[in-house]
Structure formats: structure tokens, C-alpha cells
Amino acid sequence: MACFIRRAVSSQLSRICGVKEEVFIPHLSAVPVSKKQFGPDLRISLSSLIQNGVLPADQDLQSQTDLLIRQLKGSSTVIxxxxxxxxxxxxxxxxxLLAEELLGDICREPEGFGVKSEILQNLPRGRTLVEYSSPNIAKKFHAGHLRSTIIGNFIANLKAALGNEVIRVNYLGDWGMQFGLLGAAFQRLGSQEKLKENPLQHLFQVYVQVSREAEHDEGVRLAAAEFFRRLEHHDEQALLLWKQFREISVQEYKKIYQRLGVSFDHYSGESFHQNKAQQVLNELKTRGLLKITQKGTGVVDLSTEGDMSSYSSVVRSDGTSLYITRDVAAALDRKEEFDFDEMIYVTDKSQCLHFQQLFHILRLMDRQWADRCIHVPFGLVKGMSTRRGEVVFLEDVIDEARNRMIHNMNQSKTSKELSDQELTAEQIGISALIVQDFKGRLISDYKFDWERVLQAQGDTGVFLQYTHARLRSLLRMHGDANQTDFDPSHLQEDQSILILQHLLRYDEVLLQSALELQPRYLVNFLLTLCHLASSAHKALQVKGSSTHVAQARLCLFSCTCSVLANGMKILGITPVERM
Structure with a gap:
């Protein structure tokens, strides 16, 4: 919301109630637009003012409301x-004033609009570490990792946009018994030549074969346990093979991340912290938290009564570490290295219990910052398949999205001739995947449908991109109007006012997105903005209008386009210029 408008209304309330205007600012909210009828621009809840002691609780609510309205009427040129x-x-x-102040704010600082709002100032600032994506090395990037990757990227983008220092960490699954299985199998079944030709495909084939063997062959399982024991004891030959798998995997993953527009500051992994796992076990033992079961495994009692009704296993009977032990070590290492103010983990909802146990163990170890560790869980995607059948790998999904978009663009009469059609189609296809994923609550499962995802009309990523490209085309044709020299009296039509009213809500949408770490609020805001912009584009002609009218409308479209692009970038979408 334009700071001047919020301040002006708060100032009048302050004068009447005798309370500082800062008190009213967080309670003022923009009213969602309705095409059926024009609503007010802002509202304030009387009950919230009573709860915060601004208004007396012992007086009749309606009487207080009527009195305030009488005092506010005619009190300001703003209201x-x-x-x-x-x-x-x-x-x-x-x-x-609404048009002048709001569009003036956007024109003066397009990148700062919304993110520098007063209502966002009380959000915690500082250093945020976000762990996301985190595929298992030596396996092709599975489509199931798409959600973690794009959700984590959104959270990191949002935190950075709001002024946090963000550290993006990819915590690779690069340790554990599965590498005992793969390492032992590769020595028997693997080929260095095939590894050079198609590294992850070959490792995947080896792993599938040995997994089948391990189901009914005790000797295979024993060989895997022995290889992992050698890894944990830093056997040179075992480590060399493991390092080769890791380096190959990271290089292959980076190609996928580049296509998605995703980057990381640190590629970490369980292996980075496995040496510290013993230190974790020693501290747990010193604190009296480590219990040994009859089977010889080490556990931590998490029950409130101390009766082992709830516990977490932290070490195997043979002394090798477990996933949660390495996660505790990783959290301790990160706090020491980065001194983060908050740490956010993005994984599927099947790991909710794991993170509850992880944070509980950290609190038992007197790490109070564990209260600033957050797990953002997400649900499953059902029915994602390509024309070739069920999807296993993410690159197949991206290829499918690009190829379907190329087909759709070639069929469309409005498509432009593009010098980089494949890149544009891929960016639009990825936008469609992201918007489809972000429209609902993250924890919900959803059914994937290619036809619905790639529709040009309706609430899709394709529609977002089409609206942005259409606005950019209009601005190129008439010259960008990102300047404050416009006459607001030429922006009083219904279509203009609806856009202005909607833009008032942008900072509140960012606030809600940040508080809940959910992208759906921003997605829905941008989709509504696109529908309003589409209506305005049809009704408010620039070509053939007088100079002053054209200039005002171009300013409106330019500001709309800026906010749309900013929001898309936070979601992790690259806005296209033409399509």
C-alpha cells in the first residue's frame, strides 16, 4: 500500500482517538476487489482496536463505530x-490521490514497491538459511524433488526480497547404507566406460539391479554393510569411488537447476557432517541422553514422562551413524559456520516426524535456537506422466512441458515469431509447473493434468506469462512510461480503479506469504492482477487516445507490469518478453 495513503488515514484516526498513528497502521487492510460492485479501498476492524486497547472494551461497539464515522467524515482530503x-x-x-500516490510509488522505485512497506517492518530480519531440493546422489533427479526445489527457491526469494540475508543450501543425500549397497554393487556390476557415457543412468541401472538382489540375497546385504563400514572408517578405495559418484551427480544436477532458474550458495551433504556424528553421540552420552537398548542400538528418550514411550534411534549396534545423527551434526555445524537467525527445511510431509525429533533433540542439548528452526512440509503430486509413460526423472518433465508449449504456440494464431522459441517455451512451461504447484496449500496432495496446466486462459502460469508479454509489447510499441509525469484524472474509469485497489493489497499479500511461508497468496494475487489487466487492456485504448490520456494509461500498464514481474520473480518464474 502507498505509505502516504496508509499514513494519512492513520493520522486522522490518531487525531480522533489520541493514540499514535503507528498503532493503526498494521490494522488497516485493503479490501479485495469485486467485479460485481465497487467496494471501499481500506477497512479497519473495531474489535482488533478494542483488543489492542485503542478503544474501550466496556462501551457499546455500534455507538463507538457511529461516533468514529461522524468524526471522520469530512476530516481529510484523502478520505x-x-x-x-x-x-x-x-x-x-x-x-x-490514490492514482497519484500509488503509481508514483511504483514509478519512483519499481523494485521496492510493496517489499519496503511499513507493515513489513516488524518481520524478523537477519540471516536465513534455507535447505531445499536435496536429491540423493548417484541417482537421476527424480520428479518428486521438483516440489522441494521450487518451494525452497520461492521461500529463499521471498526472504531475500524482504531484506534478509539468505543462504541457499542443497543438502545432498550422499551418505548412508544405500551407498554401501551401490558401492559394493558397482565394484561387481559397474563399468567406468558406461559411467562416462551416461553417468546417472548407469548408476541408476546398477542400483535397481542390486536392490532387487538384496531383497532375497543376504550376501548382498552383508557386502553393502561392509562397504558402508569401510566408508565410515575412511577406506581410501571406497572413498575414491564415492567421491566420483558425488562429483558426477552434482555436475548433472547443476544442468537441471540452470534450466529451472535455481541456484545454491552451498552444496552440502550428509558426508560433510558424518565426522561430527561421533561428537554428537559423545555429547548426548555426557548429558545422559544416550540410552543403549538390548539390541545394542543407541536411542534418545523423547517422552515427556521419561518412559521411552517416544524415542529416536541415533546409532546402529555396529556403531555406524544414522540419518538423524548426521542431521543433528549438520544443524550444529551450520549454526557455528553461518550463525543463522532462522533455518528452514523444505521436504515432503512424510518427514514431519523426523524434524519434530530433530528439533526435540537439539532442545534437549540446550540449543535454544532450535525454536527458530522450521520445517515446511509439502504433499505429493499424483498422475504426473509424459507421453512415453510414467515419469521418473525431472528432466523428462521439463522436456515434456517445453515440447507441449512449442506445440501449443505453433497452433496459436497470436504467437509471435521468436528467435529463441525453445527457451521461451521452456520458461513458459516451467512457469506453468510452478503455478500449478503453488495454487493450493503446500501440504496438500494434488492431481497433475497436463491439459489444465498448460491452458492459455484461466488461472495458469501460461496466462501469467501471456499477460506480462502482452503488457511488455504494449509498452515497447508506445515507449515505456515508468515516470511520474502523468495526470491521474485520466485514470478514473472502473478498470483503472480496480487495478489501483488491487495493487493496494500487494504488501499485505507479501506479509501473509512471509508469515505462513505459503506461495498461494502471491499466486492468487498475481492471477487476479492479470485478469484485471486483461480487462483494462481491452477497455483503455492507448492507440488513438490523446497524449495525456495515453500517457496516464501507459503509466498504469507499466506499473502493473512491474508489480507482476516482481511477484513472478519471487515465485521463481522468469517473465518472458514475447510469446
């Missing part, structure tokens, strides 16, 4: 009208 709703006071803002 055009006030009215009461159910427990709220509604404000209509002077429409000339």
Missing part, C-alpha cells in the same frame, strides 16, 4: 467517504 460494515469501518480514498 472521500467512510461507512460502517459488520464490526468494521470502511474508507473510500480520493481516487485522484
Amino acid at each position: 472521500e467517504d467512510v461507512s460502517s460494515g459488520r464490526g468494521v469501518i470502511n474508507f473510500r480514498i480520493n481516487k485522484l
Whole structure:
């Protein structure tokens, strides 16, 4: 919301109630737009003011509302009208001032609009570490890792946009018994030549074969356990093979990340912290937290009564570490190295219990910062398949999205001739995947449908990109109008006012997204903005209008395009210029 408008309304409330205007600012909210009827621009809840001690609790609510409305009417050139709703006071803002201040804010600092709002100032700032994607090395990037990758990227982008220092960490699954299985199998079944030709495909084939063998062959399982024991004891030959698998995997993954527009500051992994796992076990033992079961495994009692009704295993009977032990070590190492203010893990919801146990163990170890560790869980995607059948690998999904978009663009009469059609199609296809994924609650499972995902009309990523490209085309044709020299009296049509009212909500949407770490609020805001922009584009002609009218409309479209692009970038979408 334009700071001037929020401040002006708060100032009038402050003068009447005798309370500092800062008190009212977080309680003022923009009203969602409705195409059926024009609503007010802002509202404030009387009950929230009573709860915060601004208004007395012992007086009749309706009487207080009526009194405030009488005092507010005619009190300011900013406030055009006030009215009461159910427990709220509604404000209509002077429409000339609304256009002038709001668009002026965007024109003056396009990148700062919304993210520098006063209502965001109380959000915790500092250093945020986000762990996401985290595929298992020596395996091709599975489509199941798409959600962790794009959700983590969104959270990192959002935190960075709001002024946090963000550390992006890819915590690779590069240790554990599965590498005992793969390492032992590769020495018997693997080929260095095939590894050079198609590294991850060959490792995948070896792993599939040995996994089948291990189901009914005890000797295979014993060989795997022995290879992992050698790894944990730093056997040179075992480590060389493991390092080769790791380096190959990271190089292959980077190609996929580049296509997705995703990057990382650190490629970490379980192996980085496995040496510290013993230190974790020693500390747990010193603190009296490590218990040894009859089977010889080490566990930590997590029960409130101390009766082992809830516990976490942290070491095998043969002394080798477990996933959670290495995660504890990783958290301790990261706090020491990065001194983060908060750490966010992005994984599927099947790991909820794991993270509850991880944070519990850290608290038992007197690491109070464990309360600032957050797990963001997400659900499963069902029915994702390509024309060749069930999808296993992410590169297949990206290829499918690109190829289907190329087909759709070639069929469309409005498509432009593009010098880089494949790249544009891929960027639009990835946008479609992201928007489809982000429209609902992250923890919910959803059914994937290619036809619905790639529709040009409706609430899709394709529609977002089409609207942005259409606005950019209009601005190129008439010259960008990202300047404050416009007459707001030429922006009083319904279509203009609806866009302005909607833009008022941008900072509140960012706040809600940040508090809940959910992208759906931003996605829905941008999709509504696209629908409003589409209506305005049809109704508010630039070509053939007088110079002043054209200039004002171009400014409106330019500001709309800026906010749309900013929001898309936070989601992890690269806005295309033409399509």
C-alpha cells in the first residue's frame, strides 16, 4: 500500500482517538476487489482496536463505530467517504490521490514497491538459511524433488526480497547404507566406460539391479554393510569411488537447476557432517541422553514422562551413524559456520516426524535456537506422466512441458515469431509447473493434468506469462512510461480503479506469504492482477487516445507490469518478453 495513503488515514484516526498513528497502521487492510460492485479501498476492524486497547472494551461497539464515522467524515482530503460494515469501518480514498500516490510509488522505485512497506517492518530480519531440493546422489533427479526445489527457491526469494540475508543450501543425500549397497554393487556390476557415457543412468541401472538382489540375497546385504563400514572408517578405495559418484551427480544436477532458474550458495551433504556424528553421540552420552537398548542400538528418550514411550534411534549396534545423527551434526555445524537467525527445511510431509525429533533433540542439548528452526512440509503430486509413460526423472518433465508449449504456440494464431522459441517455451512451461504447484496449500496432495496446466486462459502460469508479454509489447510499441509525469484524472474509469485497489493489497499479500511461508497468496494475487489487466487492456485504448490520456494509461500498464514481474520473480518464474 502507498505509505502516504496508509499514513494519512492513520493520522486522522490518531487525531480522533489520541493514540499514535503507528498503532493503526498494521490494522488497516485493503479490501479485495469485486467485479460485481465497487467496494471501499481500506477497512479497519473495531474489535482488533478494542483488543489492542485503542478503544474501550466496556462501551457499546455500534455507538463507538457511529461516533468514529461522524468524526471522520469530512476530516481529510484523502478520505472521500467512510461507512460502517459488520464490526468494521470502511474508507473510500480520493481516487485522484490514490492514482497519484500509488503509481508514483511504483514509478519512483519499481523494485521496492510493496517489499519496503511499513507493515513489513516488524518481520524478523537477519540471516536465513534455507535447505531445499536435496536429491540423493548417484541417482537421476527424480520428479518428486521438483516440489522441494521450487518451494525452497520461492521461500529463499521471498526472504531475500524482504531484506534478509539468505543462504541457499542443497543438502545432498550422499551418505548412508544405500551407498554401501551401490558401492559394493558397482565394484561387481559397474563399468567406468558406461559411467562416462551416461553417468546417472548407469548408476541408476546398477542400483535397481542390486536392490532387487538384496531383497532375497543376504550376501548382498552383508557386502553393502561392509562397504558402508569401510566408508565410515575412511577406506581410501571406497572413498575414491564415492567421491566420483558425488562429483558426477552434482555436475548433472547443476544442468537441471540452470534450466529451472535455481541456484545454491552451498552444496552440502550428509558426508560433510558424518565426522561430527561421533561428537554428537559423545555429547548426548555426557548429558545422559544416550540410552543403549538390548539390541545394542543407541536411542534418545523423547517422552515427556521419561518412559521411552517416544524415542529416536541415533546409532546402529555396529556403531555406524544414522540419518538423524548426521542431521543433528549438520544443524550444529551450520549454526557455528553461518550463525543463522532462522533455518528452514523444505521436504515432503512424510518427514514431519523426523524434524519434530530433530528439533526435540537439539532442545534437549540446550540449543535454544532450535525454536527458530522450521520445517515446511509439502504433499505429493499424483498422475504426473509424459507421453512415453510414467515419469521418473525431472528432466523428462521439463522436456515434456517445453515440447507441449512449442506445440501449443505453433497452433496459436497470436504467437509471435521468436528467435529463441525453445527457451521461451521452456520458461513458459516451467512457469506453468510452478503455478500449478503453488495454487493450493503446500501440504496438500494434488492431481497433475497436463491439459489444465498448460491452458492459455484461466488461472495458469501460461496466462501469467501471456499477460506480462502482452503488457511488455504494449509498452515497447508506445515507449515505456515508468515516470511520474502523468495526470491521474485520466485514470478514473472502473478498470483503472480496480487495478489501483488491487495493487493496494500487494504488501499485505507479501506479509501473509512471509508469515505462513505459503506461495498461494502471491499466486492468487498475481492471477487476479492479470485478469484485471486483461480487462483494462481491452477497455483503455492507448492507440488513438490523446497524449495525456495515453500517457496516464501507459503509466498504469507499466506499473502493473512491474508489480507482476516482481511477484513472478519471487515465485521463481522468469517473465518472458514475447510469446
